[in-house]
Amino acid sequence: MRRERKALIRILSAFVIFLAAAVSFHLTPLKSVAEAAKGWHVADPLFYLYAVPFLVAYAIVGYDVVYKAARGVVRGRFLDENFLMVVATFGAIALLDLPEACGVMLFYQVGELFQRYAVGKSRRSIAALMDIRPETARVLREGEEVILAPEEVAVGDVLILRAGERVPLDGVVTEGQGSFDVSSLTGESLPFAFEVGDEALSGAINLEGEIKIRATKAYADSTVAKILDLVENAATRKAKAENYITKFARYYTPIVVGAALLLAVIPPIFLGEWKDWINRALTFLVVSCPCALVISVPLSFFGGIGGASKRGVLIKGGGALERLAKVDTFLFDKTGTITKGSFEVSEVYPAERREEILAAAAIAESASNHPIARSVMAYAPATDHSGYEIREIAGRGVIAVGEEEILVGNGKLLEERLVEYSPLEKAGTVLYVARGGKYLGAIVVSDLPKENAAEVIGSLHSEGCRTVMLTGDAESVARAVAERVGVDEYHAGLLPQDKVAYMEALLAARKEEKKGVCFVGDGINDAPVLALADVGISMGGIGSDAAIEASDIVLLHDDLSAIPTAKRNARRTMRIVRENIGLALGVKVAVLALTAFGVLGALSMWLAVFADVGVAMLAILNAMRCLK
Amino acid sequence: MRKVYKLTDLCCANCAAEIERDVRKAKGVADASVNFIAQKLILEIEDGADAEAVVKKVEKLVRRVEPDCDMIEAH
Numbered sequence: 001m002r003r004e005r006k007a008l009i010r011i012l013s014a015f016v017i018f019l020a021a022a023v024s025f026h027l028t029p030l031k032s033v034a035e036a037a038k039g040w041h042v043a044d045p046l047f048y049l050y051a052v053p054f055l056v057a058y059a060i061v062g063y064d065v066v067y068k069a070a071r072g073v074v075r076g077r078f079l080d081e082n083f084l085m086v087v088a089t090f091g092a093i094a095l096l097d098l099p100e101a102c103g104v105m106l107f108y109q110v111g112e113l114f115q116r117y118a119v120g121k122s123r124r125s126i127a128a129l130m131d132i133r134p135e136t137a138r139v140l141r142e143g144e145e146v147i148l149a150p151e152e153v154a155v156g157d158v159l160i161l162r163a164g165e166r167v168p169l170d171g172v173v174t175e176g177q178g179s180f181d182v183s184s185l186t187g188e189s190l191p192f193a194f195e196v197g198d199e200a201l202s203g204a205i206n207l208e209g210e211i212k213i214r215a216t217k218a219y220a221d222s223t224v225a226k227i228l229d230l231v232e233n234a235a236t237r238k239a240k241a242e243n244y245i246t247k248f249a250r251y252y253t254p255i256v257v258g259a260a261l262l263l264a265v266i267p268p269i270f271l272g273e274w275k276d277w278i279n280r281a282l283t284f285l286v287v288s289c290p291c292a293l294v295i296s297v298p299l300s301f302f303g304g305i306g307g308a309s310k311r312g313v314l315i316k317g318g319g320a321l322e323r324l325a326k327v328d329t330f331l332f333d334k335t336g337t338i339t340k341g342s343f344e345v346s347e348v349y350p351a352e353r354r355e356e357i358l359a360a361a362a363i364a365e366s367a368s369n370h371p372i373a374r375s376v377m378a379y380a381p382a383t384d385h386s387g388y389e390i391r392e393i394a395g396r397g398v399i400a401v402g403e404e405e406i407l408v409g410n411g412k413l414l415e416e417r418l419v420e421y422s423p424l425e426k427a428g429t430v431l432y433v434a435r436g437g438k439y440l441g442a443i444v445v446s447d448l449p450k451e452n453a454a455e456v457i458g459s460l461h462s463e464g465c466r467t468v469m470l471t472g473d474a475e476s477v478a479r480a481v482a483e484r485v486g487v488d489e490y491h492a493g494l495l496p497q498d499k500v501a502y503m504e505a506l507l508a509a510r511k512e513e514k515k516g517v518c519f520v521g522d523g524i525n526d527a528p529v530l531a532l533a534d535v536g537i538s539m540g541g542i543g544s545d546a547a548i549e550a551s552d553i554v555l556l557h558d559d560l561s562a563i564p565t566a567k568r569n570a571r572r573t574m575r576i577v578r579e580n581i582g583l584a585l586g587v588k589v590a591v592l593a594l595t596a597f598g599v600l601g602a603l604s605m606w607l608a609v610f611a612d613v614g615v616a617m618l619a620i621l622n623a624m625r626c627l628k
Numbered sequence: 629m630r631k632v633y634k635l636t637d638l639c640c641a642n643c644a645a646e647i648e649r650d651v652r653k654a655k656g657v658a659d660a661s662v663n664f665i666a667q668k669l670i671l672e673i674e675d676g677a678d679a680e681a682v683v684k685k686v687e688k689l690v691r692r693v694e695p696d697c698d699m700i701e702a703h
Binding site: 068071075077080081116119122123238246249250290291293294295298299302 | 643644645648661664665667692693
């Protein structure tokens with residue numbers, strides 16, 4: 001901040017001198033002094049009266065630019081911004097356009113100051129989004145509270161957390177209860193209630209009272225460190241647009257400088273008026289500065305990544321964002337991605353009474369810990385099952401023997417026990433229930449789609465994307481889920497290697513297309529497909545390292561709706577990137593053309609400075625829209 | 629080996645791009661990336677290279693483009 005203040009003071013004092021000199025030499029009787037100075041009459045004292053105030057103002061505002069330019073030349077670096085500005089303004093001085101040299105340097109420095117301020121501000125606002133780094137940890141060692149840096153805490157240490165404090169390392173709650181604010185981690189705004197034994201994710205904020213947690217991971221392996229590493233340091237893979245623009249800048253500057261040289265030499269040979277042509281050439285030098293072009297692109301990408309991270313979507317670098325914008329085909333894993341990944345009772349078909357079948361099933365399933373049994377227990381009202389002896393029969397189901405015999409299982413179980421039943425053709429697991437030899441009905445247990453799955457698939461369709469579901473499950477199960485959520489296509493009965501083969505075939509068939517393929521999975525045994533896809537999205541948090549490594553985007557929470565949002569964000573970011581490139585290039589080319597034809601006259605160099613720093617500012621402001 | 633550095637006083641986006649280009653070409657550097665916004669240099673040093681010498685060389689390259697720029701190792 002002190003640097004900015006110093007720059008501001010320099011600019012202001014130079015501006016006062018510049019203004020005083022310009023006004024007096026143009027509007028007061030001193031005008032004759034300016035007239036007398038025209039033409040470098042070095043012997044005339046009036047020349048110095050005219051030149052010195054402008055030169056002083058120039059030195060105050062531009063000495064560092066001159067110094068940096070000189071240092072650059074010594075180190076063999078021509079054509080950087082400082083050098084170009086110095087040549088342009090020294091040229092103007094040589095032509096005795098002193099007010100112009102001085103004013104342009106002033107204008108340039110004002111622009112630079114604004115630009116630095118804007119970059120600093122946007123950097124801070126993006127950093128604030130990612131402000132989940134815990135500063136300290138309060139550790140209990142030998143009964144004493146000590147404050148340590150999170151890196152110094154060992155696995156097994158007990159940490160004390162007061163209300164409002166951030167969990168510094170991943171751990172388990174050992175004392176106290178309350179709720180965590182995890183919004184900065186996952187974008188989920190509802191507090192997350194916890195009690196003893198629950199997991200405490202680093203980065204979460206303890207909302208109420210004092211609690212104790214035991215660290216289960218070192219800081220470097222904790223969620224928060226992984227997230228920060230992902231967002232800040234995964235940028236080795238830059239976006240094509242970013243590499244393109246820096247490459248472009250590399251040729252742009254020498255070309256424009258070359259054009260400036262030609263402009264200064266060739267036309268005057270035929271047309272004369274060398275002073276005017278040199279002036280135009282100097283303007284070219286100012287326009288040749290590449291910074292406005294280069295700055296806007298990475299800033300837009302960084303804004304896009306920052307905005308997504310606010311919603312719990314971690315994007316690994318600009319490259320991933322750019323590819324996501326191009327994706328037109330989404331492949332989804334079924335279990336755990338489109339579906340909840342857990343079983344639930346989806347339908348009940350009572351032969352006579354609903355309460356009867358549920359009560360019987362609840363008794364028979366009460367002893368089992370099998371996911372299907374638990375789904376029945378969760379669905380049926382609590383029932384007294386004392387007095388029953390329960391046996392599990394592998395591949396068949398369960399038999400509960402008490403005052404009557406209860407059978408719950410597949411068709412084979414009922415056939416073997418000679419109970420008549422009506423077979424059902426349903427997606428999912430069908431449990432037939434009988435009591436005392438009498439058929440009570442059937443319960444269908446299945447892995448249901450997530451509540452918003454259909455809506456998410458719908459909004460991807462409205463974005464013009466195709467959706468495909470891949471699953472290892474049976475055809476009938478896959479069809480039911482596919483119909484329910486409305487995917488365009490599904491493929492059932494795929495082994496993990498079949499998914500890889502499918503993806504390879506799809507990518508090969510689409511090789512010519514400019515669009516991309518995205519795979520969404522939960523990272524469990526689909527890491528190879530995630531890595532293969534143009535964009536791999538893994539869901540459900542920062543769990544497996546293999547999945548994080550393989551994917552381009554990590555969704556910190558289990559919410560599918562982040563996918564269409566991220567897709568829209570990516571497209572918007574790319575649009576802003578294109579706008580910025582268009583803006584910067586368009587203004588520069590326009591100023592070059594107008595200058596070459598002499599349309600702008602005396603204004604040209606001022607506009608050239610605007611084309612550099614002014615446009616950079618506009619691009620920065622535009623880039624900040626990516627944050628939203 | 630991967631190292632992350634904070635680059636202080638990196639004030640021009642084009643200079644950041646130039647630093648990245650130069651550092652990538654340096655001997656012993658497998659890959660490098662300069663993030664102008666985060667003011668970070670991520671350096672991937674080749675296996676078997678003398679890390680200290682590589683870092684010294686990289687520091688020199690950075691200074692050539694941005695004389696006021698310091699490299700501070702981050703975590």
